[in-house]
Amino acid sequence: MSEQLSREELAAFREMAASFAKKTIAPMLAHESPDGNLEMLPAILHQGQEAGLLASPRPEAAGRETGIWGSQTLTHGPAVSAMLLEELAVVCGGVAMCFHAQGMGTLPLLRAENPPSAPENVAAAFSEAFGIPGLFTLREPLQAAPAAVETVAREAGDGFELSGEKTFVYSAGRPEAYLVFARSAANGDWTCFLVPADAKGLQARNAGARAGLRAAGLEHLRFDRVKLDRSLLLRFQVPNREAVLEQLRLNLIGLSAIAAGIARGALASARQYAGERYQGGDLIIAHPAMQTLLAESDARIAACQAGVSRACQAEGHAEVRFREAVRAKLIIMPAAAGAVTDCLQIFGGYGYMEDYRMEKRLRDVSVLKSAGGAPRELRAILAQMIQEG
Amino acid sequence: MLPTHMKQASQNLSLIGRRLVAEREGDLWQEETETLPWPLARQRRLYKNFADQFIRPRALEVDKHLAEFDPWPLWHEAARRGFQTEFLPWPFGTAKLLNLASMPSPLFATALKAEEFCAACGGMALMLLAHDLGMAPLLLSGTWTGFNWLRRIYSRIRAGENIAAAFAITEPGAGSDVEETEGAARARILSRAKKAPGGYLLNGRKCFISDGGIASYITFFAALENEGVESWTCFLVESPMKGFSRGRREKKMGQKAGDATELILEDVLVPEDHRIGPERSGWALNRNTLNYSRPAVGAIAVGIARGALERCLEFCRATRLGNKRLADYQDVQIELAEMTIQLTAARALVWHCGRYRLPFQGVSAAAKCFAGDTAFAICHKAMELMGDHGYLHGHGVEKAMRDSRLNQIYEGTNQINRLALIEDAWETDFARP
Ligand SMILES: Cc1cc2nc3c(=O)[nH]c(=O)nc-3n(C[C@H](O)[C@H](O)[C@H](O)COP(=O)(O)OP(=O)(O)OC[C@H]3O[C@@H](n4cnc5c(N)ncnc54)[C@H](O)[C@@H]3O)c2cc1C
Numbered sequence: 009m010s011e012q013l014s015r016e017e018l019a020a021f022r023e024m025a026a027s028f029a030k031k032t033i034a035p036m037l038a039h040e041s042p043d044g045n046l047e048m049l050p051a052i053l054h055q056g057q058e059a060g061l062l063a064s065p066r067p068e069a070a071g072r073e074t075g076i077w078g079s080q081t082l083t084h085g086p087a088v089s090a091m092l093l094e095e096l097a098v099v100c101g102g103v104a105m106c107f108h109a110q111g112m113g114t115l116p117l118l119r120a121e122n123p124p125s126a127p128e129n130v131a132a133a134f135s136e137a138f139g140i141p142g143l144f145t146l147r148e149p150l151q152a153a154p155a156a157v158e159t160v161a162r163e164a165g166d167g168f169e170l171s172g173e174k175t176f177v178y179s180a181g182r183p184e185a186y187l188v189f190a191r192s193a194a195n196g197d198w199t200c201f202l203v204p205a206d207a208k209g210l211q212a213r214n215a216g217a218r219a220g221l222r223a224a225g226l227e228h229l230r231f232d233r234v235k236l237d238r239s240l241l242l243r244f245q246v247p248n249r250e251a252v253l254e255q256l257r258l259n260l261i262g263l264s265a266i267a268a269g270i271a272r273g274a275l276a277s278a279r280q281y282a283g284e285r286y287q288g289g290d291l292i293i294a295h296p297a298m299q300t301l302l303a304e305s306d307a308r309i310a311a312c313q314a315g316v317s318r319a320c321q322a323e324g325h326a327e328v329r330f331r332e333a334v335r336a337k338l339i340i341m342p343a344a345a346g347a348v349t350d351c352l353q354i355f356g357g358y359g360y361m362e363d364y365r366m367e368k369r370l371r372d373v374s375v376l377k378s379a380g381g382a383p384r385e386l387r388a389i390l391a392q393m394i395q396e397g
Numbered sequence: 398m399l400p401t402h403m404k405q406a407s408q409n410l411s412l413i414g415r416r417l418v419a420e421r422e423g424d425l426w427q428e429e430t431e432t433l434p435w436p437l438a439r440q441r442r443l444y445k446n447f448a449d450q451f452i453r454p455r456a457l458e459v460d461k462h463l464a465e466f467d468p469w470p471l472w473h474e475a476a477r478r479g480f481q482t483e484f485l486p487w488p489f490g491t492a493k494l495l496n497l498a499s500m501p502s503p504l505f506a507t508a509l510k511a512e513e514f515c516a517a518c519g520g521m522a523l524m525l526l527a528h529d530l531g532m533a534p535l536l537l538s539g540t541w542t543g544f545n546w547l548r549r550i551y552s553r554i555r556a557g558e559n560i561a562a563a564f565a566i567t568e569p570g571a572g573s574d575v576e577e578t579e580g581a582a583r584a585r586i587l588s589r590a591k592k593a594p595g596g597y598l599l600n601g602r603k604c605f606i607s608d609g610g611i612a613s614y615i616t617f618f619a620a621l622e623n624e625g626v627e628s629w630t631c632f633l634v635e636s637p638m639k640g641f642s643r644g645r646r647e648k649k650m651g652q653k654a655g656d657a658t659e660l661i662l663e664d665v666l667v668p669e670d671h672r673i674g675p676e677r678s679g680w681a682l683n684r685n686t687l688n689y690s691r692p693a694v695g696a697i698a699v700g701i702a703r704g705a706l707e708r709c710l711e712f713c714r715a716t717r718l719g720n721k722r723l724a725d726y727q728d729v730q731i732e733l734a735e736m737t738i739q740l741t742a743a744r745a746l747v748w749h750c751g752r753y754r755l756p757f758q759g760v761s762a763a764a765k766c767f768a769g770d771t772a773f774a775i776c777h778k779a780m781e782l783m784g785d786h787g788y789l790h791g792h793g794v795e796k797a798m799r800d801s802r803l804n805q806i807y808e809g810t811n812q813i814n815r816l817a818l819i820e821d822a823w824e825t826d827f828a829r830p
Pocket residue numbers: 285286287288292295296297298353354355356357358360527563564565566567569571572573574576577580604605606607608649657803806807808809810811812813
C-alpha cells in the first residue's frame with residue numbers, strides 16, 4: 009500500500025510542475041522550428057534538476073526523492089509522477105518524455121538492494137527487435153511467445169558478458185549509462201544491469217528522423233560481448249520478473265499521462281482560438297460543429313485522466329497491477345489522439361501550420377500510440393490474461 | 398495448396414460453373430485498373446509509371462530536406478508527358494479525347510492522376526496538381542477569354558517554360574467563409590477590384606495558396622468595390638505585374654513539397670482581358686470549381702492512404718516476429734484487411750463522382766470528406782501496426798499520416814463539406830415533409 013499525499017500536497021506539486029512548464033519549457037517553443045529550440049533542452053533539464061522534478065540517482069540530488077519516478081514513487085505510488093508528467097506535457101510532450109525516460113532509468117536504481125554508483129543521465133533499455141514481449145515472455149524471457157528475449161547475460165570470469173540488441177531506447181538526451189533488462193543465460197530469468205555508455209562493445213545508434221517527441225533522445229543499442237562487473241547487476245527485493253512488470257507498468261502509466269497532458273494542452277489552445285476566430289458571421293465557438301469537437305475532446309480527456317488514475321491506484325499482485333496499465337494505455341491513446349486531432353481541426357488551415365504548435369501535438373501523440381507498447385502488443389497481453397481468467 | 402482453397406476446389410465444378418468463378422491473376426491494383434475503359438486503364442498505368450520513376454524515389458528526401466528541393470525539373474518531366482496540360486485536347490493541350498469519351502465526367506483522369514501521384518508522395522503530387530486547380534476556373538468559366546488564356550498558358554508550358562498556375566480564394570480573415578453559402582454572405586472579404594482605365598486595380602491578400610510560391614498565373618477572386626462576396630469576380634493575375642508580391646511561405650506539417658504561400662496585391666493593374674467571365678460571376682465560378690476539385694482532393698487522400706498501406710504491407714512482409722512474418726499473424730491480417738476495405742470504399746466513392754456528367758456539390762463533398770477521414774485513419778492504423786517503426790521517417794508511413802491530415806482541412810474543412818452536402822440536398826432530400 010502506498011502512503012497517500014494530502015490534497016494540498018498534491019495541489020502544490022501540480023502547481024509547481026505547471027509553473028515550471030510555463031516558465032521554463034514554454035520559451036523553448038517560442039522559437040521558429042517545428043519542435044522549438046532544442047538547444048535549450050540541456051538548460052531546461054538542468055533547471056528541472058534544481059527544481060527537483062528530474063529524477064536522479066545521485067544521493068545529493070533533489071530529484072532523487074521528489075523527481076518524476078524518483079523514490080517518492082516507492083512510498084506514494086505512481087500518481088504523483090503521472091500528474092507531474094501530465095502537467096509538463098500540456099506544454100511539450102517531448103520534454104515530458106525526457107523527464108519520463110530519465111525517471112524510468114533512475115527508479116530501478118533506487119529500488120535496488122545493491123545500488124551501484126551511477127552517473128546522472130540513465131536510460132532504461134527494454135524493447136527488443138519488435139516492441140515489447142508477450143505475456144509468457146515477460147514471465148519467462150526464454151519463452152518464444154512470440155519471440156524470446158535475445159539480449160543475454162552470461163557469467164564470464166568474475167563478472168558477466170552481455171550480448172544482444174535493444175531498440176527504441178528513450179532518454180533525456182545523451183545517456184551516460186543504460187539500465188538494461190536482459191535474460192540470464194544461467195537460469196533463463198530476467199536480469200537488470202547498469203551498463204556505462206562507454207562500455208567496450210556497446211554501440212548506440214541514433215534511431216534517426218521521426219514524427220515527434222523529438223526533444224527526447226531515441227537510440228538503438230547493440231551489445232557485443234560487453235564485459236560487466238558483478239557490482240553492476242541489480243538485485244531487487246521482489247523477484248526480477250515482478251520488477252520487470254513494475255517497470256513496464258510505470259512506463260505505460262507515464263506514457264498515458266503524457267498523452268493526456270498533450271490532449272489537455274491542445275484543448276486549452278483550441279478553446280482559446282475558437283473564442284477569437286470569426287467565421288460564418290460569428291465566433292467559431294458559437295458553431296455547434298466546433299462545440300461538438302470541443303465537447304468530445306473534453307470528455308475524452310476526462311476519460312484519459314480517469315484511466316491513468318485507475319491504473320495508478322491498482323493494487324494487488326504485480327500482474328494485476330500491470331494489467332490495469334495495459335488497459336489504460338490501450339484505451340487512452342486513441343482517446344487522447346482523437347482529442348488532439350479534433351482540437352487541431354478547430355484551427356482550420358492554421359492548425360496544419362507550425363505556428364500554433366497543434367501539428368506538433370498531433371505528431372507527438374501519434375508517436376506515443378506505439379511507443380513502449382503498440383496496440384497489438386497490448387491487446388495480445390490483455391487477451392492472454394483474459395484467457396487465463 | 399489445401400484442397401479447400403478455392404483454386405483447387407473449383408476444379409470440382411462443372412465446366413460452366415468453373416467459368417463463373419473469377420480468376421484472380423493480378424494484384425488488386427491491376428484488377429481495378431481492368432475495370433476501367435481501356436483508354437483510362439492505359440492512362441492510369443502511365444501515371445503510375447511516372448510516379449514510381451520520378452516521385453516515389455525522392456519522397457522521403459524531399460520531405461526531410463525541403464530547402465534543397467527544386468520543383469521545376471520534376472514539373473518539366475510531368476509536363477513533357479503531357480500531365481500538366483490536360484484540360485484541352487490537341488492541338489492546344491494533351492487531353493485525350495478517348496479518355497473524355499470513355500467516362501461521363503472529365504474528372505476521372507484527374508482523379509486517377511491524383512491517386513497515383515499521391516501514392517508516391519503527397520507533397521510533390523500537390524505541387525503538380527495544384528496547377529490544375531489554378532487552371533480550372535479558366536475552363537469552367539465557359540468563356541472565350543478563359544479558353545484563350547488556357548490555350549496560351551498551355552503553349553508556354555509545352556514550350557518548356559517555368560510556368561505554373563494557382564487558385565486563390567482564401568484570405569486571412571475568410572477561409573471557410575469563401576467555401577460556404579451562409580458564411581460568405583457575412584464574410585469579411587478584403588480583396589477588392591476597382592474599375593480603372595484599361596482594367597481593374599486589385600488590392601488584397603490571399604493566404605495558404607498552394608503553388609503560390611511558384612505560380613506565374615493566379616486565378617484570383619476579388620469583390621467589386623463597395624460590394625460583398627456576391628460580386629466576386631475572377632481575375633487572372635500574372636506574377637510579374639507591378640504591385641504583386643509573395644508573402645510568407647507557410648511551414649506545414651506535411652505535403653511539404655507543395656508550397657502554401659501568401660500572395661499580396663497592392664494596386665495591381667489587371668487589364669480587362671484578364672477578367673475571367675463576367676463581373677459578379679466569380680462566386681458561382683469558385684463554387685463550381687470546388688465541385689470539380691473536391692473529388693480530386695478525395696483522390697489525393699486515397700493515394701496517400703494507399704501509399705501508407707503499401708509501405709506498411711511491405712514492412713509486415715519483411716519483418717519477422719518469432720517464427721513468422723508479421724504479415725502472417727491473424728490480427729495483423731484483420732487490420733490489413735480493414736485498411737484495404739476502407740481504402741476500396743473511399744476510392745469507390747471518388748470514382749462514383751466520375752459517373753456523373755457534371756459533378757455536384759453534394760456528391761463532391763461526400764467524396765472529399767469520406768476519403769479524407771478514411772485516409773487519416775488508415776495512415777494511423779498503418780503506423781500502429783508497425784509498432785515503434787511506424788513513427789520513424791525512413792519507412793514513409795508517418796509522412797503519409799502527416800500528409801493525409803491536410804485532406805480534412807483544405808478545399809473546405811470536412812465540417813464545411815458536410816454542411817455543403819446538406820445544403821445541396823436540402824430542397825430535394827432533407828427538408829422534404
Ligand atoms: C496546406 C494548405 C493549402 C491550401 N491551399 C489553398 C489554395 O491553393 N487556394 C486557396 O484559396 N486556399 C487554400 N487553402 C485554404 C483552405 O481551403 C482553408 O484553410 C480552409 O478552407 C479552412 O479555412 P481556414 O483555414 O480559414 O479555417 P477557418 O475558416 O477559420 O475554420 C476554423 C474552424 O472553424 C470551423 N468553421 C468555420 N466556419 C464555420 C461555420 N460556418 N460553421 C461551422 N464551423 C465553421 C471550420 O470547420 C474549422 O474547423 C489551403 C490551406 C492549407 C492548410
